[in-house]
Amino acid sequence: MSGIRNRNGFTLMELMVYIAILGVIVLIAGRSYSNSTKFRIHTQNMLKASDLAESVATMFVDDIAQTGAKSYKTAGNVTTPDKFELSPLVYMDPTGSVPDSSSFSIVRRNNGDSLTIRRVRYDNNGYYEAVEEVSWYKRQSSIYRNCKTIDIKSGATAPQECPTSNPFEVEIIANVDSFVIVPAQPVVISDGSTSAATRAIVLPEVNAGATEFPFKLLPRQGTVSGPSAAQYFALTANPSDGGNTQELSGFKTNYNRSKDTENNSGKKVGQVFVARANTGITSISGDDWKTLCSKITLEPTYEYEISFKIPYSKDNSRLFRPGSDHAAVGFRTLEGEKVAGLPDFLFYPPVSKLEPSQRVFRFRPQKTTKDVCMAFTFASYAPEEGGRVIIDDLRLKKVEGSSYNFDDTSYDPATTDKQNVKAFQLRVVANIGGETGEILQVAPAPSNGPGD
Structure with a gap:
């Protein structure tokens, strides 16, 4: 080995x-x-x-x-x-x-x-x-x-x-x-x-560059049957060709004096629609408001503001009872119906000189709504008829600062x-x-x- x-x-x-x-x-x-x-x-x-x-x-x-x-x-x-x-x-x-x-x-x-x-x-x-x-x-x-x-x-x-x-x-x-x-x-x-404040105004309907904003209120007349049965009687608006102020008179009552009770059947309603001033037509009847009212489009992009003054009037309008009598501003279709998704805003005339006259309401539509007209609606249950309501400095405007975007990064x-x-x-x-x-x-x- x-x-x-x-x-x-x-x-x-x-x-x-x-x-x-x-x-x-x-x-x-x-x-x-x-x-x-x-x-x-x-x-x-x-x-x-x-x-x-x-x-x-x-x-x-x-x-x-x-x-x-x-x-x-x-x-x-x-x-x-x-x-x-x-x-x-x-x-x-x-x-x-x-x-x-x-x-x-x-x-x-x-x-x-x-x-x-x-x-x-x-x-x-x-x-x-x-x-x-x-x-x-x-x-x-x-x-x-x-x-x-x-x-x-x-x-x-x-x-x-x-x-x-x-x-x-x-x-x-x-x-x-x-x-x-x-x-x-x-x-x-x-x-x-044109300033933003002027461009924001939707109603009254005026020409570009205007410094005054006159309007006209058109009465509705006729009978409506069905669930919303009512008798629309013609209110009188002065001056007849419109202006910065409109005085409404000729109010009826839904109070039955002989029975000493409120009449809720076929109630009497006063309704007027906002239109351009100086339409050249002083006699308004029936469905004339459908043709002459200012037709507008409301968009969900904007917040809107309704504002007007309702000065104190020393007459039967002082008998207005909140919760019983009805005074409201809102929007109607060309068929005269309330617009779905848009509320009516209740208000009442001042009962003393100490009350402020300004009324302001804000809202944002849920969807785009075309061809609607702005309307004031009144129903009285006071024992006495008469009185007058003054609508002054009426505006429907887009609230300038309520919505904004950053689409323009160079915006100055x-x-x-x-x-x-x-x-x-x-x-x-x-x-x-x-x-x-x-x-x-x-x-x-x-x-x-x-x-x-």
Whole structure:
């Protein structure tokens, strides 16, 4: 057996193969680890950038939500209760040659926008403390915020973060690639020759550029059978060719004096329809209203407002009893029926000179409704007939600031439209280690403008 050798270990060739295989494995594992580390760092930077952008948006929304806050409580005494007042100082320039009754100004820049707002600051009890002006802006790659107190109640001290002069800026976030603020475009805007307030008017039906809004009320006559059985009697409207005011008279009662009870069978109803003034026809009868009333289309895109004044009248209209007598404004089809989905709005004449004369109702249609007419409907159950009802300054309009969109990212509102801006869209892009995080946030500003 001495001729047989014992062969333990590896040959040089085998060792070289093993080393080569091990090197490949180490190279693959190292590259995988490196890629994993890079991916983790990239992911962390993206998350940090997104978190920073989101933090800025949250602070921005908190500020902007108070744009135009203007009403405040004033303390009363034993004889005078607390009441609410408004501060006109929150408006940017309400007495200018072109009045600006908004509470913001915006400057669009390529390197980053800036926005300044005004609002009332309250103390812990809700009383007036100050009017402050807050600004957000981008300089170089950072977003800054500052606050200045522009009015303060006597004896109060402005907080350190919002002094009365020389406001200091606070850096909110660094490493910002983009800071874009877009004001919401109201559903109704001016067109250069006509203001938004005029363009929003649906009724009375007037010519473009009109400064007066006369209307005419057309009576309905005839008998309706079936579930809505009623006798429509002709009310008299003066002046007969219409105007800014229409006086209605000739009211009937559904009270049976001989039986001393209300007559609910075949009730007598007075109904008049809104039409264009100066139609040239002074004698209206039967179904003439179907031809002459102003036919309109109501759309769910808009919120609408009906408003009119009904001054105090010292006659039998004072006998009106809410809950029993009926006075309402609403819409009718050309068959004279109520429009499905649209309510009638009840109102009543003032019973004293101390009552306000203004009546206002808002609604939003559920669907598009075409060819309807606006109507006033009256049914009296008072023992006495007669009286008169005055309808003054009648308007049906689209509420300018109730709906908005951000379809036009370059929208720059005209001065007269600024008061109808009810939201801002903020776009922030933060950059951490070459990775970006973006946030797109809408900040409502419901108190901006004098009507809110």
